[in-house]
Amino acid sequence: MPESPNNISISQPGDPPITDSLGNVWRVSQSRRPTANGEVDSDDAEIMQVAFVNQMIWRQTNDLKWWSKRHPGDPWWPPGGTEVSPLNGQTNQAIGALERAIERVLFRVAALQEDFDAYKTQPPASIAPVLSAIARLQADLDARGGNQRVLIALLDQILAGQAAAGNTANANQAILVRLLAQIQAAQSSNYATVLARLNALLAAVNKMTLPTAIGLDIAHGTHVPQPIPSREGP
Amino acid sequence: MANFEIPNDSVWTFPIVTLNAAGSFEAVPAGDTPTVTSSNAASMTAVASTAAPWTCTVTPMVQLSPGLTVTVADSAGLVSNVYTFDIVADVTPTNVGLDLADGTSVAQPVPAAPGP
Numbered sequence: 001m002p003e004s005p006n007n008i009s010i011s012q013p014g015d016p017p018i019t020d021s022l023g024n025v026w027r028v029s030q031s032r033r034p035t036a037n038g039e040v041d042s043d044d045a046e047i048m049q050v051a052f053v054n055q056m057i058w059r060q061t062n063d064l065k066w067w068s069k070r071h072p073g074d075p076w077w078p079p080g081g082t083e084v085s086p087l088n089g090q091t092n093q094a095i096g097a098l099e100r101a102i103e104r105v106l107f108r109v110a111a112l113q114e115d116f117d118a119y120k121t122q123p124p125a126s127i128a129p130v131l132s133a134i135a136r137l138q139a140d141l142d143a144r145g146g147n148q149r150v151l152i153a154l155l156d157q158i159l160a161g162q163a164a165a166g167n168t169a170n171a172n173q174a175i176l177v178r179l180l181a182q183i184q185a186a187q188s189s190n191y192a193t194v195l196a197r198l199n200a201l202l203a204a205v206n207k208m209t210l211p212t213a214i215g216l217d218i219a220h221g222t223h224v225p226q227p228i229p230s231r232e233g234p
Numbered sequence: 235m236a237n238f239e240i241p242n243d244s245v246w247t248f249p250i251v252t253l254n255a256a257g258s259f260e261a262v263p264a265g266d267t268p269t270v271t272s273s274n275a276a277s278m279t280a281v282a283s284t285a286a287p288w289t290c291t292v293t294p295m296v297q298l299s300p301g302l303t304v305t306v307a308d309s310a311g312l313v314s315n316v317y318t319f320d321i322v323a324d325v326t327p328t329n330v331g332l333d334l335a336d337g338t339s340v341a342q343p344v345p346a347a348p349g350p
Binding site: 211213224229231234 | 238242243244245246247248249250251252253254255259260262268274277290293294295296297298299304306307308312313314315317321324
């Protein structure tokens, strides 16, 4: 197979494989491990994507670190990974992965809402991680100039519930609006789809307003018997 | 809101809920703690359970007492609400029988059978 173009990445098992300079064929396995010529990589780390940049194979692990190697049998380098992405600009694969990640976030937010609707007084999961992750997403985009892969990673963190709590709903809604504007400004042909997905996410988050009052749910009170008190009254 | 009547022979437990401006239930803010206060603890106690789900347990301490209140508030500063309770006698029927003193009668022919 011919060598793949420079600066290309794959993130899903069904994505077209990458052929490196030595003819090795790289894919993403169903368990999200890189495979070379059908063999799963000896380092068992789960990955977000595999990239081919300047004749090196790169992997991005779930902690957002990047690692490279030239031969399938080589160790990944550097030992601790690097946070600097080797990729230049956006790729269609990355946008596709972004759309899938947002789909999963929408599903997650919808599930939270349904749980909350069902249980009312005490939802089984807090929306705070969702809101906090959106805030971190914007901060990271601000810091890195809109790195879509960071966006994917942060959305995945939302899914995993790993984001810390601590932001208010209104602040995060404003953050998400800014994020939408930022993505729109990038003017890629795929951004319209991304924008629609994020707008749907925004609508879902907007449904999750914060409480303003506290009280009793009188209609759902329950009781148990007790002996009649001995005192008659005041 | 109408007063809530509590029979003096029962202990009541109510869910403590947080609501938005539209009156719909919302998730409890992170780190929030509820408090409940009875207007007269000698006549009716009110105790909050802060384990999820939050509840308020109201116990009558006297046989009759109208107009007692429970104030529900929290550490996050949400708008509190006050609920009024009347402690009443339990008038729920528990037995069935005849009211012999208030019986009425109509005439009939004397029966033909002399006895059992």
